[in-house]
Amino acid sequence: MPEQVGNVVDDESGPLHATTGHLLRRVFAAVTAHAVQDGSQSREFVVLDVLADEDAPSQQDLAHRLGINRTIMVRLLDRLQAAGHVIRTRNPANRRTYVLSLTEAGRTALDGMRHAVADRDARLTNALTTPERRRLTALLTKLVADDGPSAIHSIEHLIAQAHYRLRRLGDHQLAPYDLRTRHFALLPALDRLAPCPQEQLARYLHLTEPATASLIEELVTAGIVSRGQDPHDRRRYALQLTDLGRARIPAVREALESIERDVDDILGRDGAQELRTLLTKLLP
Numbered sequence: 291m292p293e294q295v296g297n298v299v300d301d302e303s304g305p306l307h308a309t310t311g312h313l314l315r316r317v318f319a320a321v322t323a324h325a326v327q328d329g330s331q332s333r334e335f336v337v338l339d340v341l342a343d344e345d346a347p348s349q350q351d352l353a354h355r356l357g358i359n360r361t362i363m364v365r366l367l368d369r370l371q372a373a374g375h376v377i378r379t380r381n382p383a384n385r386r387t388y389v390l391s392l393t394e395a396g397r398t399a400l401d402g403m404r405h406a407v408a409d410r411d412a413r414l415t416n417a418l419t420t421p422e423r424r425r426l427t428a429l430l431t432k433l434v435a436d437d438g439p440s441a442i443h444s445i446e447h448l449i450a451q452a453h454y455r456l457r458r459l460g461d462h463q464l465a466p467y468d469l470r471t472r473h474f475a476l477l478p479a480l481d482r483l484a485p486c487p488q489e490q491l492a493r494y495l496h497l498t499e500p501a502t503a504s505l506i507e508e509l510v511t512a513g514i515v516s517r518g519q520d521p522h523d524r525r526r527y528a529l530q531l532t533d534l535g536r537a538r539i540p541a542v543r544e545a546l547e548s549i550e551r552d553v554d555d556i557l558g559r560d561g562a563q564e565l566r567t568l569l570t571k572l573l574p
Contacts, residue, residue: 309546310553310562311456312475313569316496318453320574321446322356324410331403332410333358333366338375338400339447341392343454348387354504375399407444415445417571429565433556456549463545467538468512476505477535477542480515485528487520514538 325332336356346352353363367390370376375396378388392400415423423445430448434455460471469477475495480486483494492502506529509515514535520528531539553562 308566309550310566310569311460311471311546311549313566313573314449314453314456317449317569317572319496320572321410321414321449324413325407325446333362334370334375335400335403335407337366337370338392338396338403339450341376341390342397342400343450345392346390347381348384349390350387351504352390354498354500370396373399404444404447407446411444411446414572418568422568422571425564426568429557429561429568432561433553433565456553459549459552460545463548464541467541469514469538469542472505473509473514474542474546476509477514477531477539480529480531481536481539484530485518485521486530487523487526487528491529509535 322336325336337352340346340352340356346355349363349367350360352358353360356363358366367376367378371378373395375393377391377393379391381387381389415426418426427445427448430445430452434448434451457471460474464470464473476491479491479494483490488502488506489499491497491506492499495502497505506515510517513532515529516532517527517529520526550562553565556562557565
């Protein structure tokens with residue numbers, strides 16, 4: 291029987307799969323994947339766009355988040371740094387890594403690149419009718435309006451900004467528990483699936499295995515997830531929540547429900563449901 295969480299059903303297609311935040315994250319991931327495949331300039335755009343929202347704590351974190359090969363990421367960042375668009379600064383929390391930040395020149399370059407995403411917008415919204423495209427643009431614009439007006443109305447850009455906004459809201463809610471929005475789905479999923487191998491968790495969450503591995507490592511370090519032996523295959527690990535992890539689940543669910551209430555307040559309940567329906571049509 292599916293589990294009801296607020297107004298959202300958690301079913302076999304993925305934990306909390308019908309929430310606005312989860313759908314935005316999946317569409318954002320698909321947009322990023324397409325942009326990465328479009329060539330070096332598109333990869334530069336994706337990196338600059340992500341860094342415009344917040345600094346990245348390391349090259350590895352950024353590579354995992356964007357699904358870019360680590361070797362390619364190093365070359366890409368070298369090129370962006372040489373152009374004066376990105377700077378690397380020693381991470382005070384881990385002297386072996388560099389924090390990646392966008393420069394003012396990088397922001398200027400990014401603004402120019404954003405006007406060149408029309409082709410990807412057309413591919414992204416291929417499943418929508420013209421009225422649906424207009425409606426999606428209007429809903430996303432309203433959702434991100436509090437972050438300041440924008441003259442750019444590409445759906446790709448609006449999806450990124452909406453994704454970033456909900457992520458910031460989640461991060462604020464979860465900060466007292468040493469968690470981030472990126473951990474939202476992992477805890478309920480492990481509560482339901484554990485003990486389970488990493489591969490199964492990645493499929494369930496619609497994440498790449500490298501991205502899942504990075505998130506799991508964070509949660510293991512925080513004492514929220516443990517690695518035990520898989521009872522079905524002794525050659526691999528099985529993941530499960532620790533007592534601390536299980537204790538964090540109510541906070542995760544409350545943060546998630548709070549974000550959904552915020553979306554309902556901004557768009558109205560009918561508008562929020564319409565946005566989720568349109569986002570679902572964009573998924574591969």
